[in-house]
Amino acid sequence: MRQTDTPILSVQDLRVRIGAADLVHGVSFDVHDGETVGIVGESGSGKSLSVLSATRLLDLPHQQVTGRSLLRGKDLVTASKAELRRVHGPEIGFVFQDPSTSLNPLLTLERQLTEGPEAHLRLSHRAARSRAIGLLEAVGLPDPEQRLQSYPHQLSGGQRQRVMIAIALACDPSLLIADEPTTALDVTTQAQILELVREMQRERGMAVVWISHDLGVIGQVANEVTVLYRGEAVEQRPILELFDRPEHEYTRRLLSSRPSLSSEGPKPAPPSAQPILEVADLNVRFPVKSKTGTTWVHAVRDVSFTVARGTTLGLVGESGSGKSTIAGALTGQVVPESGSVTLDGGDVLASRGAAQRSMRRRMSMVFQDPFSALNPRMTVAESIAEPLIVHRLRDGAQARTDRVNELLDQVQLPRTFAARYPHEMSGGQRQRVCIARALACEPELLILDESTASLDVSIQAEVMALLKQLQLELGLAYLFIAHDLAVVHEMSHEVMVMRRGEIVEAGPSGDLYANPKHEYTQSLLAAIPPSRPVAATR
Structure with a gap:
């Protein structure tokens, strides 16, 4: 709940342009002490771009950021790099989606946990090490003192995310930015991380901005929600109001798309099924x-x-x-x-x-990541036709082209996609191509x-x-x-x-x-x- 009337972070009319493309269009939101604000939207909606641009963690070539982003009255949009270094860590902590890419694989946990307190809080290494042990204990990592000498690859995904949270909290920030921190985790590990962040928030009274594409996760952590669609804030409501009375069609679509145990699953298989x-x-x-x-x-x-x-x-x-x-x-x-x-x-x-x-x-297989499953140098037509050639299922280029078109029809993609490369499609479109490729073997x-x-x-x-x-x-x-x-x-x-x-x-x-x-x-x-x-x- 809110502790003060003055927001710790106030984002006002934020606009982000990269090159000639306007990607964020006048987004505004406030975050108060002790409050969690959810920023929700699908891939490409601008949710991470908005928050990371507002906190000036993102610095892309040809990026232009306008508007205001006031952290306790100080405008981060116009802040110098030296001012940002004094803010990132001591004032704002960050937890990202994939801890395996956020953690340095060449450094021990001790080095990564003590770096921030030594640089920003001017602690001695002994004091920073003691602080690191306390942080690992606070985030529920077993044998914290022994774990200090571990490397990231020696931990599970959930343990790595706990370490990321410990690093984000190492300098006692008043604002935590959590960018899809549970997306890659199992549901039980996700539940543990959600509860851990809530507990840390209660103990420290910090504010949290939680970015996610999943309204189910947002419903477990956020008090207020901003829904982004194509770079615009289409709805901003208290969480209960948004779930009970969504106003925008996009919000209703997000809510209706969530898998739920209350929905009706497939009917039981007939006993005669062989x-x-x-x-x-x-x-x-x-x-x-x-x-x-x-x-x-x-x-x-x-x-x-x-x-x-x-x-x-x-x-x-x-x-x-x-x-x-x-x-x-x-x-x-x-x-x-x-x-x-x-x-x-x-x-x-x-x-x-x-x-x-x-x-x-x-037997054909469809994998989790469609981008890595497809050859980036092959067109859609070439990827789908490859099994036809390997298994000699169609003779002649025209017969293979006809079969590729049939498969594109089956997975509900336009036939014009045959000439595209994987990077020219969305994640859902790439997965449809993977399904078409799997069906090519009949x-x-x-x-x-x-x-x-x-x-x-x-x-x-x-x-x-x-x-x-x-x-x-x-x-x-x-x-x-x-x-x-x-x-x-x-x-x-x-x-x-x-x-x-x-x-x-x-x-x-x-x-x-x-x-x-x-x-x-x-x-x-x-x-x-x-x-x-x-x-x-x-």
């Missing part, structure tokens, strides 16, 4: 070499399941649970230690040569590995609707891998919950969600953002 994929007692182990010798990680333990024709099996679990390892074992990227995999009665693991190529063609089973996780909520909803439609039209079976139970609920007929390489619970989607039996499943369900905002009630 299995297309059968996995029995699958085991995968990886060697991990160290100075003391080689140890083995049992990534997948005695996993068995079936996928019926025309149905979706959802495989859900946190990072490191073994979900993607199963996908790799099915597609030949990982060699299992033992177990069997049969596709329509054929032995996938034992097949060789032409039989193996035929078997692999009947598969019977699609393995979708976090295929909607990197997309904005409205684009995610469109891609999920497309997948459902393709399943009905083509009779496809899906193995739908995700960490978000709400997304899995909307897509899956059957659900398996995986933890530490084992299936801890499985069953029809409706039954599992209505009556989860395993405590891990219950914790995953409890971590899903509620349909109603809770921040304003705290």
Whole structure:
């Protein structure tokens, strides 16, 4: 809640131009002590550009920033670099989306945590080190003193984000900028980070600007919300009013696109549906070499399941649970230690040569990041036609062109996109190209590995609707891998919950969600953002 009537940060008529392009058009918002303001919008809406330009952390070539951004009365837009150095750290802390790129991989945690207090607070190294230990303890990192000598790659994603929060708080800032800090995290880790930031805010009385594309996350942290669309603030409301009475069409679309457990998932699969994929007692182990010798990680333990024709099996679990390892074992990227995999009665693991190529063609995979999945030097037509050439499914350039056009029609992209390159498309459009490329092999089973996780909520909803439609039209079976139970609920007929390489619970989607039996499943369900905002009630 607000502690004073004077805002700590007042952004007034902010405009950002890069080159000849006007990207932010007169955005204004205030942030008070102890208050959290949410800035929400999809990719390209200008939310990060607005906040980072207002705090002068972003300095791009040919960038022009006008308007005012008053931090306790001091205008950051016109501030010198020396003044900004005195502000960034002591007054404003920053937490970004990807801690793996924000943390220096060559420096220990101790060096990165003590750098700010030594430079800005003039602390001795001993005092800064003691402060670092306290910060790691405050953000819930186990064995904080021992962790000081760790490097970022030795931590999990959630632990790295906790370290980023500790670094942001190292100089006791009065304002914290959190730019999509939970987007890449599992739902349980996301819930922990949200609670951690709320606790730090209560203890320190600091203000927070939380940037996100997910109104579910914003509803858990923010008191006031500014919705950005194409660089304009189209709606600014208290969080409860925005959820109950959204005024702008774009806000209504964001709210309606959120996956929810209250929505109706797919109907149960018919009992007569025949299995297309059968996995029995699958085991995968990886060697991990160290100075003391080689140890083995049992990534997948005695996993068995079936996928019926025309149905979706959802495989859900946190990072490191073994979900993607199963996908790799099915597609030949990982060699299992033992177990069997049969596709329509054929032995996938034992097949060789032409039989193996035929078997692999009947299973296609769609990955999480469509940008890295596509060759940046190949056009859409070339990317989609490549499987046709490899598997000799169409003879002649004209036949392949006709098939590419058919596939573009199926994924609802204009045929003119055939000449585009990946960088000329949005994330959702690139993912549709990846789906078209996967369908080029005429598969019977699609393995979708976090295929909607990197997309904005409205684009995610469109891609999920497309997948459902393709399943009905083509009779496809899906193995739908995700960490978000709400997304899995909307897509899956059957659900398996995986933890530490084992299936801890499985069953029809409706039954599992209505009556989860395993405590891990219950914790995953409890971590899903509620349909109603809770921040304003705290």
